[in-house]
Amino acid sequence: MDVPPAWNRITISALEGVVLIVGATDTGKSTFARYLYRRLYEHHERVAFVDGDVGQATLGPPTTLTLALGEPGDDAFPPAGVRYRMFVGATSPYRHMLPLVVGAQRLVEKARAEGATAIVYDTTGLVDPAHGGGELKMALVNLLRPSAVVGIQRRSELEYLLLPLRRSRRTRVIDLRAAPAAQRRDMSTRREYRAAQFRRYFQDARPLRLPHNRFAVFPSPQFAFRRLLALEDQEGFALALGIVTGGDLGAGWVTVLTPLPSLEGVDAVHLGDLALSPQTFTKPEEGV
Ligand SMILES: Nc1ncnc2c1ncn2[C@@H]1O[C@H](COP(=O)(O)OP(=O)(O)OP(=O)(O)O)[C@@H](O)[C@H]1O
Ligand SMILES: [Mg+2]
Incomplete structure (x- = not known):
């Protein structure tokens, strides 16, 4: 994993509760989410990871959201602890947003109940406002109340969402650029994955x-x-x-x-x- 200098400049000690990772497809969200998960163990006894991507799922079968709980003090990834899954029933959030946000809330609630004080939430690459991407991300912000939203941008595709969030006190925005090492994957590669x-x-x-x-x-x-x-x-x-x-x-x-x-x-x-x-x-x- 290539760690851009900006990642090391993030004040990890200021992060607690949910940290929502947002970005278009192939901007390096899941790679950054794994990096952040391990860094959070420097300040938290128990960290949780929610794979919120029903398409390019990393911790379980597509169509599901997976909560993986780390064991206390153990920063290994993937987390070694117990897992919980919510079934969304589709490989795209488009037209399945209700089960997705309900599942998100249920898993975060479970992570908190199990004692995780930091929860990394990795999302799908749906950010296009024309397809409801903005509404979905705002629903997750308002529901999960993240202490920070990490916005990973290639150009300025998230500005419509991040600009109002930067002015609001309900969360903090951490701005990152897509890592140069982030690779684009075409539709057939995604299907095969x-x-x-x-x-x-x-x-x-x-x-x-x-x-x-x-x-x-x-x-x-x-x-x-x-x-x-x-x-x-x-x-x-x-x-x-x-x-x-x-x-x-x-x-x-x-x-x-x-x-x-x-x-x-x-x-x-x-x-x-x-x-x-x-x-x-x-x-x-x-x-x-
Ligand atoms: N910092 C990095 N160093 C090395 N490789 C990277 C880095 N960031 C991303 N990549 C590579 O680029 C590809 C896409 O990265 P990643 O899966 O993290 O993106 P994503 O935004 O989660 O994509 P998706 O929208 O499909 O969920 C992967 O093959 C990953 O290994
Ligand atoms: Mg991903």
């Missing part, structure tokens, strides 16, 4: 018989082969993802490919908004 993250997640998955008429199903049961779903606990955290691979859709049971060994603790089935091939882990419309 997503498929690889799913493949890693499902590598030890097995078929599990799911009698779905015994569970709450959100939204109402519309099972279809290849549908991606989450098996959720009573609090709404995703215990695991699954892909519908067989069964009798009309008879109330399906077979789900999932790394979850049993249905113990499952309270609800949450259907996602996408289908996924259980062989290639790509969306059918993306081809093999």
Whole structure:
């Protein structure tokens, strides 16, 4: 990792609670977030990391938000402690902003309850105001109340958002330029990365018989082969993802490919908004 001098000039001791990392795609958000996570351990006993990127997820399968809690005093990354996931059900925040902000809040609340006094929150690259990027970021600021927003810019693409925030006392803005080492990745590289993250997640998955008429199903049961779903606990955290691979859709049971060994603790089935091939882990419309 290349550490630009500006990163070392940040007053880390002034950071606490949530630190929200904002920037367009490929500006180096996730790389900076990892750097910041480790630096925060210089001042905090327990730091948490929220991977808030449902597309280019770094700490779990795409379509989910992942909270990873560090062990007290241990700055290793990825964090070694317990993980919690919220299922958004899509690989883009566009048109799925409500579950994204609700999931964000639930994970931050959990991180605080587990004793994390600093929480690095890495976001998606959706910053285009024409697609709701500004509204989404402001919703996260108002909901999560970060002590600082780190804005990483290539040019001035975040100014519409950062300018008012700099004048406001509700948070601090830390301005960074995209690191020269940050590499652009094209759509096919992003798709392949997503498929690889799913493949890693499902590598030890097995078929599990799911009698779905015994569970709450959100939204109402519309099972279809290849549908991606989450098996959720009573609090709404995703215990695991699954892909519908067989069964009798009309008879109330399906077979789900999932790394979850049993249905113990499952309270609800949450259907996602996408289908996924259980062989290639790509969306059918993306081809093999
Ligand atoms: N400071 C750095 N030193 C070395 N490599 C970097 C640095 N910053 C970014 N990169 C490289 O550039 C690429 C993009 O960086 P990164 O994943 O951090 O960006 P991002 O803004 O999180 O992207 P996305 O929008 O896809 O989430 C990665 O391959 C990463 O390794
Ligand atoms: Mg990223």
